Amino acid sequence: MKYFFIKINCCICFLFFATLINGQSFKAGASLRILTPNPLLPVSGGIGKPNPSKEKQGDLFARAVVFEKGKTRIAIVSIDNLGWSSILGDRSRALIKGIPAENILIGATHTHSGPDAYAFPDENGNTGADLKYLDWCTHQIADAVNEAISKLEPATLKTAVDEANGKISYNYYADQLYDPRCGVIQAIASSGPNKDKPIVTLVNYAVHPEVIGSKRGILSPDLCGPLYSRIEQKTGGMAIFMNGAQGGMVTADNRLKNGEEANDWNECKRIGELLADEALRIINVAKVQIEPTLFCASKTIQFPVSSPLMQYILAHSALKSEKSVGNTISTQQNLLNIGTAQILTIPGEALPNIGYYLKRKMHTKQAFLFGLTNDAFGYMLTKEDFQSFKRYDYVSKTSLGEMTGEILVNESLQLVNECPPATDFK
Numbered sequence: 001m002k003y004f005f006i007k008i009n010c011c012i013c014f015l016f017f018a019t020l021i022n023g024q025s026f027k028a029g030a031s032l033r034i035l036t037p038n039p040l041l042p043v044s045g046g047i048g049k050p051n052p053s054k055e056k057q058g059d060l061f062a063r064a065v066v067f068e069k070g071k072t073r074i075a076i077v078s079i080d081n082l083g084w085s086s087i088l089g090d091r092s093r094a095l096i097k098g099i100p101a102e103n104i105l106i107g108a109t110h111t112h113s114g115p116d117a118y119a120f121p122d123e124n125g126n127t128g129a130d131l132k133y134l135d136w137c138t139h140q141i142a143d144a145v146n147e148a149i150s151k152l153e154p155a156t157l158k159t160a161v162d163e164a165n166g167k168i169s170y171n172y173y174a175d176q177l178y179d180p181r182c183g184v185i186q187a188i189a190s191s192g193p194n195k196d197k198p199i200v201t202l203v204n205y206a207v208h209p210e211v212i213g214s215k216r217g218i219l220s221p222d223l224c225g226p227l228y229s230r231i232e233q234k235t236g237g238m239a240i241f242m243n244g245a246q247g248g249m250v251t252a253d254n255r256l257k258n259g260e261e262a263n264d265w266n267e268c269k270r271i272g273e274l275l276a277d278e279a280l281r282i283i284n285v286a287k288v289q290i291e292p293t294l295f296c297a298s299k300t301i302q303f304p305v306s307s308p309l310m311q312y313i314l315a316h317s318a319l320k321s322e323k324s325v326g327n328t329i330s331t332q333q334n335l336l337n338i339g340t341a342q343i344l345t346i347p348g349e350a351l352p353n354i355g356y357y358l359k360r361k362m363h364t365k366q367a368f369l370f371g372l373t374n375d376a377f378g379y380m381l382t383k384e385d386f387q388s389f390k391r392y393d394y395v396s397k398t399s400l401g402e403m404t405g406e407i408l409v410n411e412s413l414q415l416v417n418e419c420p421p422a423t424d425f426k
Helices: 002-023 087-093 131-150 224-235 266-283 308-316 350-360 388-395 404-419
Strands: 026-034 061-069 072-079 104-108 153-163 169-171 181-189 198-205 236-242 251-252 294-304 327-337 341-345 364-371
Touching: 026 236, 026 350, 061 131, 061 236, 061 294, 072 131, 072 236, 072 350, 087 104, 087 131, 087 341, 104 236, 131 294, 153 266, 153 364, 181 266, 181 364, 198 364, 224 236, 224 266, 236 266, 236 364, 251 266, 294 404, 327 404, 341 404, 350 364, 350 404
Parallel strands: 072 104, 198 236, 341 364
Antiparallel strands: 026 061, 026 153, 061 072, 153 181, 169 251, 181 198, 294 327, 327 341
16 A cells, blocks of 8 residues: 555656646747738838839748747747838737736748838828728738647757858959858757657848849848748748848848849749848757747847938828937847847848957857847947948938947847856756
8 A cells, every 4th residue: 555655656756857847848839811902002111102013923921930938938930021010019019918018029020022011201291101001911921920829839949040051142342341141040849740840940041032123013021921932842841031230231142143032932932032041051960959948038228210211201100109219219128049040130120240249259159140120210320330431421410329239239238148158957
């Protein structure tokens, strides 16, 4: 009888610890929603009136991945659009259950062939944005995240950073002034019918997806569409693209030998598929991380708005921000540790020198920058570069102001230094 009770107690203890371990296990889930408007809407490549679209090449998406470890749960969302403000992002956050709002990162791929999500005002204060479409998108985004939560399953992790080879991007202002490094995060199912198959592959790379652009009457995810298709064809899991520090002016390398540019879907396929292949090459040799750590921190940062153009946009956009008070605007910044990868968010288009500096100061050998995430405040350059060269006239004009870059760097370094370094596991 004594042996019977000991055996029962041992079984109970085993079940308790098995439940505890399972509850602390690393999990991932992914889902997407199509955001292609029907009928098609005009497309926006920046400030100014959107251009009518007559056809589409590829679909626009909201793509979401959710990671969980113990009581920590985070979501990363990518939207095929020029930019996505916190005004719209907060509408989705309010509809998402089971994740703290500050743990939901929402970024834009920066395609120049999507509908206007800024509601840019013209000189009379009118906008060409479709506000009903944008509100519909916020619900689709929330649905994608909520579904990803429901699909959470035990997973292992692979993360890696290396240079992507081939003719993918360059700096229009100065050929070699760009970051060729590509960061990849891949979650792999560790049990069930899809065991050892990728759940999601996230690609982080700095580039303007503007092969097609906004003036050809084509609605498109640009090079991101072929990237998704290539990765999903090869892995079976979902693909996500998060942009990097691509400001001033890191763009797709669609240059031809005759000095012209290739601006069609075939060139989108060439670049998107090449980047996808390079991302898979980089991640394929990465070490599998069992029960990786998961950490998320957030803070609110404020920027003065001294640019007359940006002041006008904030004052007259149909999307009014409660985070804009006078000539100051605030936003959320995040730092994530996912295994050995550390991720820092940037609420706009940081120039490459800022990107290089921040990566060098982060506490990891695998530094990721998610540009245009949680907000889309235009170009972010240092005070030394601001209005210093003719080349920088446009990026200075469409920046919040002279101090934007310096504030971003100081606030980012403070967050990095307050948070733990990225590690494999506890």
